[in-house]
Amino acid sequence: MTHAQIALAIGAAVGRDVAFVDVPPEAFAGALKGVLPEWQLSGLLEDYAHYARGEASAVLPTVKEVTGREARDVATFARDNAAAFGGGRGTPAD
Numbered sequence: 001m002t003h004a005q006i007a008l009a010i011g012a013a014v015g016r017d018v019a020f021v022d023v024p025p026e027a028f029a030g031a032l033k034g035v036l037p038e039w040q041l042s043g044l045l046e047d048y049a050h051y052a053r054g055e056a057s058a059v060l061p062t063v064k065e066v067t068g069r070e071a072r073d074v075a076t077f078a079r080d081n082a083a084a085f086g087g088g089r090g091t092p093a094d
Contacts, residue, residue, distance in 0.1 A: 003051070006074055013078035014087030025049070 003020040011018035023031075025045050032041050050056055063071035078085065 001074055006078075009075040009078045010085050012075065013082040014085050016087075018085075 003022070007018045007020040025048065028048070029041055029045060032044070036044070063069075072080070
């Protein structure tokens with residue numbers, strides 16, 4: 001699932017357009033410099049580099065193995081937590 005697909009799911013849940021804008025790492029870092037500690041910013045840049053290379057694309061059955069139930073998909077999660085995303089619907093769920 002891409003960040004753009006996640007944004008679409010959140011947008012559908014809150015009833016308005018939400019878009020993911022992929023910006024160069026330097027712009028991302030510049031926007032968050034002074035907002036996040038340097039160690040956290042470095043970690044985010046590293047995470048997003050992994051995502052860009054597709055290194056987080058595997059889907060594993062771990063949730064079901066640990067909990068005994070299927071994981072929620074992103075659309076369900078977004079609907080369940082629409083209020084947390086500013087949608088005013090529903091209540092945040094666990």
